[in-house]
Amino acid sequence: MTELGDRLRRLETVTDAGLAQLDVDELLDELLDRVRELLAVDTAAVLLLNPSGRYLVATAARGIEEEVSQGVRIPLGKGFAGRIAAEKRPVILEQVDHTNVLNPLLREKGIRSLLGVPLLVGGTVLGVLHVGTLTPRPFSADDTTLLQLVADRIALAVHARAAEVERAAATVLQRSLLPSALPEIPELEFAARYVPGGQGQVGGDWYDVFVLGSGAVCIVVGDVVGRGLTAAVEMGRLRHALRAYTLDTADPAELLDRLDRQVHQFEPDVMATVLCAVVDPSGEQMRLSCAGHPPPVISAGAGLPAAVLDLPADLPIGVTTSGRRHTSTVALPPGTAVCLYTDGLVERRGRSLTAGLDRLAEAMFAGPPESVCATVMQALVGAEPPSDDIALLVLRRQPAADTDTDTFELELPAVPSSLKPLRIAMRRWLAHVRADRQATADLLTAVGEACANAIEHAYGAAGGTVSVSLAYQAPDVIAVVGDTGRWRAARGSFRGRGIILMRALSDEVTIDRTDTGTRVRIRRTTTEGGPR
Known part of the structure; x- marks a missing residue:
């Protein structure tokens, strides 16, 4: 068996049996470690195209981890990696210098020779895989073939894993929205x-x-x-x-x-x-x-x-x-x-x-x-x-038939935003029982005050609900506002005027407070009345 064949067999064993359950990051790290061993190189790195397709972004590296931690980006078509991605072919640099390498980290690490190949799936470039040595080295055709085979495996794995991640992310995003x-x-x-x-x-x-x-x-x-x-x-x-x-x-x-x-x-x-x-x-x-x-x-x-x-x-x-x-x-x-x-x-x-x-x-x-x-x-x-x-x-x-009745019942969360839909629903029902305009305005305000009191005083941070029931008992409309909380005293000055307002707008107001909740009963006479 040739040396290349032996290296391919060893690579097959690892990629087929040992990497099936790894995620993308683990897969890249493992393959780069294997590439360094098989090709006897000092550095290995994978750069992937970003979503715009304009930049290669360092995604995984061995021996030159700074590329990833510093978020190195190489424009497509520029420098060593950018040239590989743009031309979709392997590139060998037997002598690295500022004229053929854009990323200064490669020179600062003392890399002398580089071999890079494109990551391709169906003719589409996903990124670049490159390896380097700290001493001059003439990479052979066998080296290029082996690295391209590894790159093909990486490209397929990245493409498949990216599709899975994208599908999962899209599902989570859509369900959250x-x-x-x-x-x-x-x-x-x-x-x-x-x-x-x-x-x-x-x-x-x-x-x-x-x-x-x-x-x-x-x-x-x-x-x-x-x-x-x-x-x-x-x-x-x-x-x-x-x-x-x-x-x-x-x-x-x-x-x-x-x-x-x-x-x-x-x-x-x-x-x-x-x-x-x-x-x-x-x-x-x-x-x-x-x-x-x-x-x-x-x-x-x-x-x-x-x-x-x-x-x-x-x-x-x-x-x-x-x-x-x-x-x-x-x-x-x-x-x-x-x-x-x-x-x-x-x-x-x-x-x-x-x-x-x-x-x-x-x-x-x-x-x-x-x-x-x-x-x-x-x-x-x-x-x-x-x-x-x-x-x-x-x-x-x-x-x-569900709304035009002599009674009205509604249970809402004990939060201020519940007051608007409550007023809308009450106004419709009061129109049905033909309450006159003044009685309607007074009841909307009085019941709203009773609900606002329950929202502010009945519950703590855990919250609760407020129930409202209305009944037409000619010539009166009877409103009952209830909660299941424990009354808390008003905070601040100039408070407690809600009850005064309720009494001023109603013919009768009774308040029953117990350990299991508060019940406010409001009676208001209407001069018209009677269901439509």
Whole structure:
């Protein structure tokens, strides 16, 4: 057996049997140690191309560890390593000097000769592997062949491990950006599904639901073109940017226009389809704007057929900033359900988009959102693994029978942000029992004060809940606010005026404090009254 053959056999034994379970860093370190031994060299290093493809970054080294600790970067095409990557071929330097080596560390370490080869997968350069000696050495063709074989193994391992890491990172990132729980909003119900496509490789599909400062609800479904970690990262940027823009405007077309301008300015290579909808605080209507996204499917009530909304289809985000985006308004009578989704739900190879939309409309109905999601996924996905990501979001305005009653009950987290949705829900119920304007204003303020007291005084850092119940007992509205905490004294001066205000705005206020909680009962007479 030749000397090269013997070295190859020894290398095969290590790479096949000893390295299968190592991660990328451990693998590189082990292979560099083996290369130093097999080639009898003093230094060995791996530099990988960064995501931009413009720089080689020192990733692993033996005998010249400073390359890694100092974060050495070599421009593509420059110096020894940059030349190897740019030309995609081995390079030998029998005498190292400042004219052929860009990295001063190589000269400072006293390296006299260098041999480097490219890391290639399918003709694509991933990086460079090079070795060096502290004494002059004429590297042979056998040395080059052996180093290239090691480089090929490193390239395949790095490529495979990088794909695994990227897939895992993309999955974690996307799951962290999707809402962990949909918000609880009076009169509105939500359910959602997300299923990765392409053998589990996630992409840039997302959905989002959040409450604006006005009490309106913003709903977004989007799809960034592309797959993997890059698409997931871009999705996260768009999601956060759109949320930030809602601090200034609640117009869906304006939100998408701002998002479009941002993408063109800072991320010109990104393209995405987005559907943005805003449900007004009353829940009675929804405004929508569509940036190249599949249209929603809506059912106006139980037993009514669903239909695909006919919306102006503006261009996707990232295509052009010219042209005015459109906002459409859709009524949401009680019981209306709306289905928003990404194209992975309706598009299939060999089937037209129209057929997919028709199939979705047939499956869609105005029922509880969880049931709608289950039915839609069964009808359009079934047991067939999706080839593309699917994001599905269903919202329903509660049917009239669920809200138009003589009583009202709501339990909310004991936090200040709960007061706004409470006022919205109370206002709707008080309109139903036909409370007069003054009684409505007084009850909203009095009950709000009672809830604010519970939020501030009933619980510590662990938090809790506040329950509110209203009942119409002609001619009075009876409100009861309860908590399960232990009362804490007010802190600071000029406090304790909430109870004075409650008494001034009500006909009767009783407060019952016990070791198991506080119960505030407020009675207010209304001059009109009676359910509609």
